[in-house]
Amino acid sequence: MKRRSVRIYEVAPRDGLQNEPEVLDLDDKLALIEALARTGLTDLEVTSFVRPSWVPQLADSDHLVARLPRVPGLRYWALVPNMRGLERAIEAGVGAISTVVSASDTHNRKNLNRTRAETLAAQAEVIRLARDEGLAVRSYVSTALGCPYEGEVPVSTVVDVALRLRDFGAGEIALGDTTGMGHPRSVRALVAALVDAGIPLERLALHLHDTRGTALANALAGFEAGVRSFDGAVAGVGGCPYAEGAAGNLASEDLVYMFEAMGEPTGVDLDRLAAAGHLLEDLLGRPLPGRYHRWAAASTCEAGESCIA
C-alpha cells in the first residue's frame, strides 16, 4: 500500500446522491462505486439505512450493500439514523457506520425532526450497540461551522456535542460545514478547541461544503491545524438540486490535487478519480461543479493559448 499522509473519505454515493430527485438504477450506483473503489480510496460511504420514503434515492441500501465489490484496503460505510437503521445495516453486513446530529438545535429539528437532545440520546444506544457488534463508528456533527437558521454556532456547543459522541464510543468525529459558512479562521479555532477539550487530531475529520467557495481554503486551514482526514464527493456532487450549478460537497479531485501537489500523498489515483467523476456526470446527465475533473476533461483546450495574463 502507498504511504499516505492525508485520508480522503469519499461520500458521493450517499451524501452526494441523497438529494438527487431522479433515482439512479442500482446498477448505475454500483458502477460508480466500482469506479471509486479502484482509485486507492480507503473509505467510501455508500448509502444510508433511512426509511425508504424519507430518502427515495437510497431506498435500495440493502440490495446495494449485498452487491458491493470486495476491494482489499477499502472500507464501506453506511449512515444509520436510528436503531432500526442500525439493525438493517448489521443484517446487510455493513462493517462501518456513521451517525449524524446537528450542533444547532434548530437545524437538528428541521433536518431530523427531533431535538438535538433526543437525537443524542438515541445515538448513545446506537453507537454502543454498533461498537458491541464490532462495527467502526464515525459521527457527523452537522452545522459545526455555522447554521443557516441560527447563524454562528458557539464553539463550546460543538465541543459539548463532540465530547458526548466520543463518550458514546464514536471513533471519529466528522465536523460538517453543512452549508459552507466556515472560513479558515473559524476552522482553525474549532479544531484547536476540540483538541484542547481532549479529542485528539487523529479522531477528527472535516466534512466541508463549497457553498460560498471556501471549502478547499478551509481544508488547507484544517490541514495546517493538524487534521489529516477530509471528506470529499467526486466531481463535487451534492448540494442543492434546486439551484443548478450551485456548489455542494467539496470535490474529492480538488482535495486530492491540492494535497498531492503540496507533496502530501493521499494514496488516491487522481486520473481514476476524475474518470469516476466523469462517469457520474454521464449517469446524472449534467455537469457537476468540481474544478479539477472539468479541467481534466477539457483536454482539447490548449491550456495557455490566448491567456494574456
Place this chain on the structure above:
Amino acid sequence: MKRRSVRIYEVAPRDGLQNEPEVLDLDDKLALIEALARTGLTDLEVTSFVRPSWVPQLADSDHLVARLPRVPGLRYWALVPNMRGLERAIEAGVGAISTVVSASDTHNRKNLNRTRAETLAAQAEVIRLARDEGLAVRSYVSTALGCPYEGEVPVSTVVDVALRLRDFGAGEIALGDTTGMGHPRSVRALVAALVDAGIPLERLALHLHDTRGTALANALAGFEAGVRSFDGAVAGVGGCPYAEGAAGNLASEDLVYMFEAMGEPTGVDLDRLAAAGHLLEDLLGRPLPGRYHRWAAASTCEAGESCIA
C-alpha cells in the same frame, strides 16, 4: 473611506472578457464597469490597448476609456502590450497601466509572439516612459507558478524577472498563476523568495486562476505569507471559452467573502459585487463559475433543508 486590510484588484472587464468570442456592446461593458465601480473597489482593470485585430473584444478601448464614470477613490487600469499601446493609453487619458511578460519563455513566445528577453527589453522603455508621464505601473509575471508547456518554473527565474521589472520602475508585481498550477506551498515559497530578493510584500499581488480548484486556498496561503493584494474577476469570468463551465479567474466575490468572514475588511460591498456578477451573467447569457454569487442568487433554496450532513 472604510478601513481595509486587503485590496481586491478587479480584472473582469479586461482579463475576464478578453477571451469571450462574442463581442459585448460598449454600453454593456460600461454598465458592468458602472456596477463594479459602485462596490467600493479601489482598482479596476477595464481594457487593453492591444491591436484591435488581436483581441476583438477589447478593440473599443479608446471609446471605453473616454466614457468611464468618475468615482472617488477608484483607479482605472489598462493593459498595454507595447509602446504603441502606451501611446494610445496616454492619449485616451488612462492614469494607470499594466504590462505583461511570462516567466516561462515558451509561454511568452506562444502568448506574445516574442522571446521573454525581447518582451522585457520592450517593457524597460514602456515602463520608463509611463513613469515619466506620471502613470502608475503594475507588471504581471505570467506563469509564475507553473507553465502549461514547460511545467514547473524555477523560483529563481520568477525572481529574476520580477527584479528586472522593479528596476524598470514597476510599482507592483502581480504574480500570475495563469493556468492554475500553483498550490499553497509553491505560493508561499515564491512569495518568500521574492521578499528575500528585496521586493517588499506591499509591492506584490497575486493573480490566481481556479483551473484546478486551488485559487482561494492559494490566496489564503499568500495572505498568510503577508500578501495583501489579490486579483479577482467578478463571478469568476474568464478562463477557456471552449470548455463550458471550466474555471478561470478566481471569483472576486469568493475572495471578498472569505476575507470579510475572516475579519479582514476589503472595503467592498459583497451584495453589490454579487449583483454585478449577476449582471455579467445576464450580459453573457450563461452562468459563470464563481461560488458565492451562485449561492447568493439561489435565495429561493431553503438552505439546510434535506441536508442530512
